Amino acid sequence: MCGVHDVAKYVFLPGDPKRSEKIASFFDECRKVAEFREYVTYSGRIDNIPVSVTSTGIGCPSAAIAVEELANIGAEVFIRVGTTGALQRHINIGDIIVATAAVRADGTTKAYVPIEYPAAADVNVVLALIEAANKLGVKPHVGVVWTSDAFYSEKKEWVNLWSKARVLSVEMECSAIFTISSLRGLRSGAILAVDGNLLRGLKKGAFGPGEKAGEQDERVQKAIDQEIKIALEAVKILETTFSMKT
Numbered sequence: 001m002c003g004v005h006d007v008a009k010y011v012f013l014p015g016d017p018k019r020s021e022k023i024a025s026f027f028d029e030c031r032k033v034a035e036f037r038e039y040v041t042y043s044g045r046i047d048n049i050p051v052s053v054t055s056t057g058i059g060c061p062s063a064a065i066a067v068e069e070l071a072n073i074g075a076e077v078f079i080r081v082g083t084t085g086a087l088q089r090h091i092n093i094g095d096i097i098v099a100t101a102a103v104r105a106d107g108t109t110k111a112y113v114p115i116e117y118p119a120a121a122d123v124n125v126v127l128a129l130i131e132a133a134n135k136l137g138v139k140p141h142v143g144v145v146w147t148s149d150a151f152y153s154e155k156k157e158w159v160n161l162w163s164k165a166r167v168l169s170v171e172m173e174c175s176a177i178f179t180i181s182s183l184r185g186l187r188s189g190a191i192l193a194v195d196g197n198l199l200r201g202l203k204k205g206a207f208g209p210g211e212k213a214g215e216q217d218e219r220v221q222k223a224i225d226q227e228i229k230i231a232l233e234a235v236k237i238l239e240t241t242f243s244m245k246t
Helices: 019-024 060-072 123-135 156-164 174-183 219-246
Strands: 008-013 031-034 037-046 049-055 077-086 096-105 141-148 170-171 187-197
Touching: 008 060, 008 219, 019 031, 019 037, 019 049, 019 219, 031 077, 037 219, 049 060, 049 141, 049 219, 060 174, 077 096, 077 123, 077 174, 077 219, 096 123, 096 219, 123 187, 123 219, 141 174, 170 187, 187 219
Parallel strands: 008 049, 008 077, 077 187, 096 141, 141 170
Antiparallel strands: 031 037, 037 049, 077 170, 096 187
16 A cells, blocks of 8 residues: 555556556666555656656546545646547557547546536646657647547447547546546646547557557557656656746
């Protein structure tokens, strides 16, 4: 179990527990803090800045628990580092998306606040992610994503609706992370690697003829490495930004 002083102010939130270990491998130093069910936590440093990573598992219920419990022991800035299925034809597998907000098509956040309340990422985190991506030579797609509870039930009419509304992609955790962070006066954002395109008939984690499935695809593996590096660089930018304001 994690306690006070076990996690840093900045916490990266992948869904996959294995990606916690992968992200931690990019730290200058790290230690495994806890492992319980889908939640695997490491803490360490990058450029002498304390950072942590905790996997959230799949979906808003488990992501909400992670944010609530991490916030209770000192976490203040959350950056989701995940994967997503594109809803726009021009977005390719292996591209990077920075989410500015999320469509609240989940059940968890409705238990917190009426649906009219927006699930918006913190502007400072969004700008830091964009700046970090540009610094590392990556041009991200920036905009709204769709948070869904049901991995296998994205009906065609809903896919077309959100695509026409210029929603960039579909994923399963951003809405809870953004909403709960905002309600608690904390900061959050998300950077996502594209692993499918529903407009082209490739569901999240699906693959076309001659392609490897989901994260086994070299394009997706490269994008995950890129988004991790971008997230780390964004924390360095945020640390400088916040220190200048104090």
